[in-house]
Amino acid sequence: MALRAQSGPYFGDFGGRFVPESLVAALDELGEAYDLAKLDPAFGEELAELGRSYTGRPSIITEVPRFARHAGGARVILKREDLNHTGSHKINNVLGQALLTKRIGKTRVIAETGAGQHGVATATAAALFGLECTIYMGEVDTERQALNVARMRLLGAEVVPVTTGSRTLKDAINEAMRDWVTNVATTNYIFGTVAGPHPFPEMVRDFQKVIGEEARQQVIDLTGALPTAVTACVGGGSNAIGIFHAFLDDAEVALYGFEAGGEGVDTERHAATITKGRPGVLHGARSYLLQDEDGQTIESHSISAGLDYPGVGPEHAWLAAIGRATYRPVTDAAAMQALRLLTRTEGIIPAIESAHALAGTLELGTELGPGATILVSLSGRGDKDMDTAAKYFDLYDQEHPK
Amino acid sequence: MRTVGPVIRRRNDEAAGALVGYLPVGFPTLDESVEAAIALVEHGVDVLELGLPYSDPVMDGPVIQAATQQALANGFRLTHGFEAVRRITERTDAPVLIMTYWNPVLQYGVDRFADDLAAAGGAGLITPDLIPDEAADWIAASERTGLDRVFLAAPTSTDARIRQAVDSSRGFVYAVSTMGITGARSDVDEAARTLVARLAEAGAPASCVGLGISTAAQVAEVLEYADGAIVGSALVKALADGGVEAAGELAGELARGTRPSEVR
Numbered sequence: 169m170a171l172r173a174q175s176g177p178y179f180g181d182f183g184g185r186f187v188p189e190s191l192v193a194a195l196d197e198l199g200e201a202y203d204l205a206k207l208d209p210a211f212g213e214e215l216a217e218l219g220r221s222y223t224g225r226p227s228i229i230t231e232v233p234r235f236a237r238h239a240g241g242a243r244v245i246l247k248r249e250d251l252n253h254t255g256s257h258k259i260n261n262v263l264g265q266a267l268l269t270k271r272i273g274k275t276r277v278i279a280e281t282g283a284g285q286h287g288v289a290t291a292t293a294a295a296l297f298g299l300e301c302t303i304y305m306g307e308v309d310t311e312r313q314a315l316n317v318a319r320m321r322l323l324g325a326e327v328v329p330v331t332t333g334s335r336t337l338k339d340a341i342n343e344a345m346r347d348w349v350t351n352v353a354t355t356n357y358i359f360g361t362v363a364g365p366h367p368f369p370e371m372v373r374d375f376q377k378v379i380g381e382e383a384r385q386q387v388i389d390l391t392g393a394l395p396t397a398v399t400a401c402v403g404g405g406s407n408a409i410g411i412f413h414a415f416l417d418d419a420e421v422a423l424y425g426f427e428a429g430g431e432g433v434d435t436e437r438h439a440a441t442i443t444k445g446r447p448g449v450l451h452g453a454r455s456y457l458l459q460d461e462d463g464q465t466i467e468s469h470s471i472s473a474g475l476d477y478p479g480v481g482p483e484h485a486w487l488a489a490i491g492r493a494t495y496r497p498v499t500d501a502a503a504m505q506a507l508r509l510l511t512r513t514e515g516i517i518p519a520i521e522s523a524h525a526l527a528g529t530l531e532l533g534t535e536l537g538p539g540a541t542i543l544v545s546l547s548g549r550g551d552k553d554m555d556t557a558a559k560y561f562d563l564y565d566q567e568h569p570k
Numbered sequence: 571m572r573t574v575g576p577v578i579r580r581r582n583d584e585a586a587g588a589l590v591g592y593l594p595v596g597f598p599t600l601d602e603s604v605e606a607a608i609a610l611v612e613h614g615v616d617v618l619e620l621g622l623p624y625s626d627p628v629m630d631g632p633v634i635q636a637a638t639q640q641a642l643a644n645g646f647r648l649t650h651g652f653e654a655v656r657r658i659t660e661r662t663d664a665p666v667l668i669m670t671y672w673n674p675v676l677q678y679g680v681d682r683f684a685d686d687l688a689a690a691g692g693a694g695l696i697t698p699d700l701i702p703d704e705a706a707d708w709i710a711a712s713e714r715t716g717l718d719r720v721f722l723a724a725p726t727s728t729d730a731r732i733r734q735a736v737d738s739s740r741g742f743v744y745a746v747s748t749m750g751i752t753g754a755r756s757d758v759d760e761a762a763r764t765l766v767a768r769l770a771e772a773g774a775p776a777s778c779v780g781l782g783i784s785t786a787a788q789v790a791e792v793l794e795y796a797d798g799a800i801v802g803s804a805l806v807k808a809l810a811d812g813g814v815e816a817a818g819e820l821a822g823e824l825a826r827g828t829r830p831s832e833v834r
Contacts, residue, residue, distance in 0.1 A: 186672055186699050188629050189735070190746055193726035332635055338626060345628045352726065449673040449699075450626060462648045463677030465625040 171416035171492060177366030180489055182482035185365040186449045191345070194352045199367035201272045206374075211267065218263045219378065222296070223253050225260075226382040229390065229543075234513035235526075239533025242540040245390065247383040247411060249547050250518065256548030257379060257407045258289040262358060264375035266293035269356040276300040276355045280344040282309055282337035282403070283474030283521065284316025285548055286360030291325035293358075301325040304343045306336035309473045316552050334467040337403075337477045341451050361404025362481035365452030369481050376410030379545065384414040387543055396536055397422040400545035401524040402495060403439065403475035405484045407547035412493060422494070425484060426528035428470035429497030439468035440497040441480040442488050450478070455485040471500035471556065472520040474548070502527040504560055507550065519548035520556065571716050573693050574617050574665045574741040578776045578797050581616050585828045587793035590778055591615035591821055592669065592802035593809065594623055594634065595654045596641030603641075604657045606809050609818030611662040614825025618658065619696060619800065622651045622670040629671075629698040633803040637810060648674055652690040659691035667720065667741070669696040675708070684711035694718025694741055702738035709738065720744050723769055723777075725761040733772045742776035742798060743769050747783070766796045789827025799827065 177183050185195060205211040219225035227248045236244040249257035262279075269277055277299050281287030287303040294301035303320050307329040310317050320327050333339035341364075348357045359368040362376070380398070387395050398415055400408035402425035415421045430438030438444065445456040450465060458466040458478035468478040487493035503520060506527035511517045518526060522545070529544050536542070550557065558564050581588040591610040595603050607618050621630075623638035623646045630638065655666050668687060675683045675695070687695070694717040700708065702721055712719045718741030723732055725746070735743050747762035762779045769777045779792045780800030792799040801824055809817040826832045 184704050185701065186704055187701065188698055188724075188746075189701055189722040189727060189731070190724040192701060192731065193724070193728065196728075332639070333625065342626050342628050346631075349629070449676055451628075452699075457673075459673070459677065461677065463624075463674035464642065465673075 172413060174483070176370035179369070179483045179486035181447070182453065182455050182485040183366060183369060184454050185452060186454065187365045187452045188349060190349045191352070194348065195365055195367065197272060198268065198356070201268055202367055202371050205268060205271060215264055215267060219260070223259050223263065224251060225378065227251055229383060229386045231390065232510070232514045235510050236533065238509060239530045239542070240536065241538030242533035242536050242542050243391070244529060244533065245387060245395070245541065245543050246516070246546040247379060247543060249379060249407065249545065250522065250549035254285070254289045254292050255551060256285040256289070256519065257376060257410060258286045258360060259292065260378060260410070261360065261372050261375040261406060262286070262289040262293045265356070265358040266297050266299065269299060269358070270297060272356065274354055274356045276302070276351065277358050278302045278304065278344050278347050278355055279358045279360060280304050280337065280340040281360065282340070282476055283472065283519070284309065284313040284320070284552060285474060287325070287327070288316050288319050288323070290358050291320040291323035294325060295323045302347065303327045304330050304340040304347070306330050306334070306340045308335045309337065312556060313473055313552055337473070338451070338465065338479070361406040362409045362483060363404045363451055363453060363455065363479055369453065369483055372406055373409045373413060373483060376406050377413040379407065379410035380412060380414030383411060383543055387541070391541055393541070394418055394421050395543040396540040397424055397532060398543045399424045399426065399525050399529045399532065401475060401521050401547060402427050402480060402484060403477045403521065404479070405481040407545050409481060409483055411543070411545040412487070416492065423487070423492065424528060424532060425493055425495040426498045426524045427495055428472055428475035428524060429499040430469040432499055433497045437469035438497065439470045439476050439478065441478060442484065442495040443497045447485070453482045455482040456480050472503065472524065474519070474521040475524065496528060498524040498527045506530060507557065508561065516546070517550035518546055519550050520553045522547045571688065572659065572665045572691060573718050574667065575776065577616055577665055578742060581828065582797055586790065586830050587796060587828060588616040588778070588798035589614060589789060589825050589828050590617040590619055590780070590798050590800040591805055592619040592621060592800065593805060594621040594638045594641055595651050596623055596644060596646040597637040597806070597809070598640065599644065600650050600654065602814060604654050606814045606817045607654070607658050608661055609814050610805065610821040611664040613818045613822035614828070615821050616664060617798065618664050618666045619669050620651065620654055620666055622648065622668060622674060624671040624674060627671060631803055633807050637806050648678055652686050655687065655690040655692040665693035666691070667693050667696050667718065669698065672697060672700040680707040680711050684715045684717055688715045688717055692717070694720065696720040696744060698722060702734050705738065712740070722746055723765060725765050729768070732768050736769060736772045736774045742778045743774045744800070745769060745777050745779045745796065747779045747781050762792065763795050786824050786827035786833045789824050790830045790833045793828060793830070
């Protein structure tokens with residue numbers, strides 16, 4: 169079977185539905201609505217039109233030769249999801265799920281968010297479609313992404329800071345699931361990544377695979393050939409699966425996912441789930457996760473809120489297990505250096521998440537050497553990260569209040 | 571082996587039904603959680619449900635989350651669960667079920683977990699985030715060891731899923747009384763009555779209703795139609811606020827609900 173044809177609930181040994189019975193009916197309803205929508209040309213056309221006239225699809229590709237000089241002579245081409253409306257790839261998925269919400273007749277949406285990009289995208293879609301919206305965000309993340317909190321509130325969403333557990337993305341997911349269990353009759357959960365219970369990994373992937381479908385043709389048009397390698401950052405893994413998917417059956421194209429290595433994978437402060445985790449169940453699916461001997465989730469760490477997650481989507485776990493994709497860690501420091509390098513050499517400020525893919529690409533380029541072409545998912549822009557970057561690179565004046 | 575079915579049947583014969591009491595292991599300390607569980611039984615709780623603290627408890631409300639987070643911070647380990655079961659069953663006759671999220675069992679090893687639970691004198695497992703569809707390993711392990719397995723049924727469950735929950739469970743089926751997470755509510759949902767009727771129609775030997783019960787009157791109301799009433803958050807709150815003695819006292823008060831003449 170073609171790798172692209174793999175659908176849920178299981179990807180090899182990974183995936184499934186490890187959820188309270190109270191959620192099964194809602195997951196079934198969503199899955200059935202999605203299966204019907206897939207077969208309905210009107211749904212596909214409406215989504216494509218939103219992509220064109222609202223998101224700004226297709227997103228362009230940009231070759232970055234000045235950056236590529238630091239990558240061993242390989243050609244480096246960026247897929248510019250940072251140019252989408254709301255500033256990241258997250259909008260692709262959110263518009264699809266918001267359309268589905270309307271089809272199943274629900275009036276309220278909830279979402280979890282880490283960096284705030286998925287929350288902003290969901291609040292945006294809720295404003296566009298006139299849906300009530302509540303966003304759960306770990307308190308740690310509301311502090312380091314205060315600008316996105318303000319954006320969501322301006323868009324009319326209620327933002328709930330989550331104070332339980334590690335107060336980051338995983339706890340926001342727990343709280344959103346609790347809300348969904350309680351309010352399932354009126355509420356749809358717009359899940360932000362390719363993790364979680366079936367049908368989310370398959371559905372979110374399908375809404376994101378447009379990234380790779382566009383980019384595959386764009387790279388062929390530019391270079392006359394497929395790329396040597398495709399790279400992306402991996403937290404839950406939605407931009408990565410989005411750009412990988414079109415290439416899964418192109419055996420000659422290597423796929424690399426770069427996980428958040430934090431302060432180093434030999435320390436306790438990282439979020440390199442596939443590199444350092446082992447299979448287990450979290451948030452409704454069996455996949456790799458960071459956990460202790462007793463199966464308690466270990467708190468992850470990354471300078472990037474969007475990658476600060478101790479789990480990963482089951483399709484990535486499967487691609488790692490069968491050897492189709494390779495996953496490597498990138499430290500906070502390497503990501504921040506790559507962020508500055510792209511900014512200084514090309515005038516493009518990437519999100520810190522996407523900077524992990526750039527840092528991994530610099531190393532990969534030196535391994536592949538001249539003649540290689542590397543397609544990088546530039547999943548988001550760095551505006552939201554200015555405070556983090558300003559502190560990291562000491563860019564504020566001394567008298568700045570922070 | 572001490573299982574829950576006979577106790578629930580006996581309590582329905584001699585009273586209105588069974589009172590099931592929940593407490594997390596290791597809260598506020600391992601010793602106090604053991605003493606509190608024993609106090610519950612001494613004051614009229616018929617079946618114990620011991621929760622294993624877990625880092626990501628999606629079915630728990632704020633009271634139980636706070637308690638289990640404290641237990642984890644105090645160094646809770648899975649082996650403490652087996653130790654608690656052993657110490658409690660040595661000193662009481664009540665059957666003890668473990669309530670646990672699935673990943674800890676998976677990491678311990680499903681067969682090894684079943685063996686160690688049976689060896690400690692435990693009655694079985696309640697698995698809030700394991701649906702029968704994903705439970706082949708646990709069903710096999712519980713068949714082999716004779717442990718009870720309690721799956722959940724919800725008001726939104728289809729008839730086919732209700733049948734699956736009934737066919738897969740042994741001991742009782744856990745009827746989720748509201749579409750919510752755990753936490754005391756002023757009214758136990760009318761939806762529970764319908765759900766229990768549907769479970770009975772599907773052939774459930776016993777159904778216990780949980781999530782939302784906090785008073786003796788609610789226990790009595792639930793036992794009019796269900797075989798057991800499950801109380802969690804209210805007991806944990808009593809333990810948190812007033813210690814072992816307060817938890818025992820609340821259990822005694824709740825147990826009056828199993829004798830309806832006393833609460834009318």
